[in-house]
Amino acid sequence: MSSLEAKVEDASAKKPTAERLERLRKEKINRFRNQHKINVQGTDLPDPIATFEQLQREYKVHPKIMENIQEAGFQVPTPIQMQAIPVMLHGRELLASAPTGSGKTLAFCIPLLTHLKQPQNKGFRALIISPTRELASQTHREMVKLAEGTGFRIHMIHKAAEAAKKFGSKSSKKFDVLVTTPNRLIYLLKQDPPGIDLSGVEWLVVDESDKLFEDGKTGFRDQLASIFLACTSPVVRRALFSATFAHDVEEWCKLSLDSVVLVSVGARNSAAETVEQELLFVGSETGKLTAMRELVKKGFAPPVLVFVQSIERAKELFHELIYEGINVDVIHADKTQQQRDNVVHSFRAGKIWVLICTALLARGIDFKGVNMVINYDLPTSAVEYIHRIGRTGRAGHTGKAVTFFTEDDKPLLRSIANVIQRAGCPVPDYIKHFPKLQSKQKKKFVKKPLAREAICTILQCFLKKAKRKK
Ligand code: ADP
Ligand code: ADP
Ligand code: MG
Secondary structure, three states: OOHHHHHHHHHHHHHHHHHHHHHHHHHHHHHHHHHOOEEEEOOOOOOOOOOOHHHHHHHOOOHHHHHHHHHOOOOOOOHHHHHHHHHHHOOOOEEEEOOOOOOHHHHHHHHHHHHHOOOOOOOOOEEEEOOOHHHHHHHHHHHHHHHOOOOOOEEEOOOHHHHHHHHHOHHHHHOOEEEEOHHHHHHHHHOOOOOOOOOOOOEEEEOOHHHHOOOOOOOOHHHHHHHHHHOOOOOOEEEEEEOOOOHHHHHHHHHHOOOOEEEEEOOOOOOOOOEEEEEEEEEOHHHHHHHHHHHHHHOOOOOEEEEOOOHHHHHHHHHHHHHHOOOEEEEOOOOOHHHHHHHHHHHHOOOOOEEEEOHHHOOOOOOOOOOEEEEOOOOOOHHHHHHHHOOOOOOOOOEEEEEEEEHHHHHHHHHHHHHHHHOOOOOOHHHHOOOOOOHHHHHHHHHOOOOOOOOOOHHHHHHHHHHHHO
């Protein structure tokens, strides 16, 4: 037998074992994914990581970044981090969904910075889009922390007009990463000549992607399209993250992204398992104030977030609660940015116990240790519900969510009750028999929330009416 023949025979003898090993390896990986409730779809899928050390060993993540991860006290990656980080480090485009508070920010920040390797004077090479300024500034802060000691320059647009001057000059080259809301960026792009250059962007991350994909007058979809178009680099990669999954976003990704990988953790569109959820029937609008005062009287563990459906109602509730002897404040889009920043700061510092807010704070905001979320007004959709109550029970902590409902809330109750039930929390039996809404009707409620009676104690309402009569 020639040596060549011997080699061929040798290889064919080994082949079954190599195949077997590969099969065993795949089985092991599948088991690992199942164990962490990681679902993946796509071709040629990168393996998940089990530890942060693997990042340094296998992906050469910057030692300073490794140090910063450790310093932050993060010991093991969360499930979304296990899978999304290697996917992005392989330069693959991604649509990711994982529960509220499960560490999605770090899941995109680590690969972004790793991909950029080191600071360069080439202008923005990575772009992160957030739906609110509060979330943009939180993401900006997280990224600055992660990048400490690496020299990366991470920027957030404060005033679009100032930014136009700044980016117009050479100094804009000194930035590597931009975190922003869509409107400011669009304003800059629309200047003639454009106030910002996105042609060097290699990674574009859309956080809260289902929110940013919403269309219509209040939606960001058109803005997002302009931003995608402005990132003209042939090597631009895109990643979309959210806690909730919208079908049209998935369709768009499959059509428009380059062999996209879909990663989801846990059941799609489900509430964080760390939140104990309760539905509370309060009869009528005035019943809500009574229930609220009852909660205060019983004693509660601050910090607490209270969601209402409109700016007007946020102001009204604030005026009611200000006399209760609790440290209460209110945040909504009618306040100046300075006021908004101050309120967020005081709440983070523990100076405010109860913060009344609108949808503005429903998404992405990571306040440390919020103990309870109260839905004073029923959210206008199950998705909105999932995000609101996701402000508690984050990073493995437990939390509580109480949702008030009245007779008028009946139509939307069923889909929210389903979310609660799927999370294993109790739902009154009669709600389960309420009719299901058609998706068209559901959309109507999102666009035009229920008209509600003003938040007002009976005495005050009476006085106001009397005043009006005069
Ligand atoms: P999400 O975007 O999924 O809602 P965040 O990215 O805001 O969640 O993270 C929620 C919290 O979890 C943050 O306070 C963050 O610091 C913390 N966190 C992130 N990754 C880890 C980890 N691997 N281990 C422990 N805590 C983590
Ligand atoms: P967002 O709240 O999403 O950041 P805004 O709609 O409040 O967006 O506007 C974004 C920024 O764009 C603002 O900070 C403002 O400075 C700037 N801007 C928008 N339109 C104009 C304009 N016509 N002239 C000057 N600045 C503008
Ligand atoms: Mg987030």
